[in-house]
Amino acid sequence: MILAEELKKRGHTVWLGVHKHSQDIVKATGIDTVEIGGDLEHFLSITSEGIELRRNPSILKMGLVKRTFQPMIEEWFNGILSGIKDADLIVLTVASIFLGLSCIEKFPNTKAIGIYTFPVTRTAHFSPPGLGGKSDSLFNWTNLLKWKIVDFTMSNIYNDKLNELRATKDLPSMKLNYDRMTRSLFRKPMISATIYSKYFLPRPSDWHENDHMVGPIPEEGNQNFEPPTPILDFLTKWKNEKIIYVGLGSMMGTMFEADEKMEFIRKILLALDRNNCKAVISLVGFENNDISKLSTTDNILYLTHDIPHCWLFLHMSATIHHGGAGTTHASLRYGLPTLVLSFGADQPFNGDRIFINRLGPRSIPIRQTNVKNLANAIRDVMIDNYNIIFIKPVLKRLAN
Known part of the structure; x- marks a missing residue:
């Protein structure tokens, strides 16, 4: 959204491919949309495979992931194909890489750039986000092996269905591999910008010169924002106390049933x-x-x-969240020690980077939380002298 708004300010005609339930939210900001079907949250809620995957998320459960994603792939493919037919440039995200690259081949004059919330280019310097577990390995060859595992897994999930769809558009079959696909389409590695802090994770030296680590896209303050009275009263009452923010975003609705959400909040x-x-x-x-x-x-x-993080986090002392890239960078930007309770995807990776950099305690997978380990981690995040705590006074002076 932030990128789309900035591009529009610079005179570009911009439209976002989004699911139906997000269209009104996007349009309210003045950005046009193209509807992309295949709402993951919907499929995780109504199919037996989706419900099982929601309870135990892992890309290594290939059969389960494949059965869950196959019906969505066709909707994604057709939605993206429809959305880019008049575009000069398509911005690929992590979720749309394979579908977008497959569709763009139908429009040879359309250019593409990848803008990713976490690294997707193979490297020996760290493990692939999305595989789960730690963000790095003892040996470089182990990291490279993990990237091959991810390549194989993604190819297994997408390849057959995507080639079936490509055939309906008179496109040849192809083996799904990020490096091969981009070089085949553009005769060189596609330009990519990973919106991830190089201080949080240094740019790998073995990346191609077209692969950039550009840092996060921050949410800037809304000068017209007026905080609700209850939160102002709460902050005034506890102005001399440490306050912790707890928020797990849309992942709560995606991965938890209603009763599971309530059970988790009670544990917190x-x-x-x-x-x-x-x-x-x-x-x-x-x-x-x-x-x-x-x-x-x-x-x-x-x-x-919703209250903008750029306002709220100035008044917090620590955060607990799911470890999404945006919230992770926001909490670090405002000098907040952070505890990550990860669901899946890149979240365990981000949680591990926080722990490695001594910016918060070791993350806890959301399905492994209990009152005891949550209480211990909360005590840790509130009292430990993490590296990040020293920049908090500077941030407060800047805010004033």
Whole structure:
């Protein structure tokens, strides 16, 4: 969204390919949209394969992942193909790499660039995000082997269905491999920009010169934003206390049933209470009936509407979140020690980078959380002298 708005300011005609449920949100900002079907959240909720994958997410469960994704691939392919027919340039994201590269071949005059929220180019310097586990290995050859495993897995998931779809558009079959596909289409590696901090993860020396590590795209302050009275009152009441932010974003709705969400929030509340913590907990997307069932204390404020991180995080002392790239960079930008409770994808990787750089405690997979390990991690994130804590006074002076 931030990138689209900036491109529009510079005079470009911009449209975003989004799922139906996001169209109104995007259009409200003045950005045009093209509907892309295959809503992952929907498929994870209605199919037996999706429900099982939601409970135990891993790209290594190839059969399960393949059965879940196959129906969506056709909708993605057709949506992207329709959306780019009038484009001069297509911006590929992590989720649209293989589909986008397959579609762009039908329009040889259309250019492409990859803008990724985490690294997707093979390297010996760290493990691939999305594989789960640690972000690096003891030996470089082990990292390269892991990248090959990811290549094989993604090819296994996409290859047959995508080539079937390509045949309907008179396109030849191809073996899905990021490097081969980009070199075949553009005669050289495609220009890519990974919006990831080089201080959080140094740019690999074995990347091609076309692969750039450009840092995150920050959310800038909205000068017209007026914070709700309840949060101002809460911050005033506890102005001399440390306050922790808890928010797991849309992943809660994607990966948890309603009763699982409530069970997790209750665990968080117990863990916070054991540490006598003051906390702001985001319940955006929760049903009002569910929120009314939660206990209330003076120490806890429930957020039911989005508040920009660029405003809220200036008033926090630490964060707990799912480890998405955007929230991770936002919490670090505002000098907040961070605990990651990861669901999957790149989140375990980001959580491990936080731990390696001593910016927060070791991350906990969301399905392995309990009151005891949450309480211990919260105590750790609130009292340990992490590297990041020293820049907090500087950030506050800048904010003023």
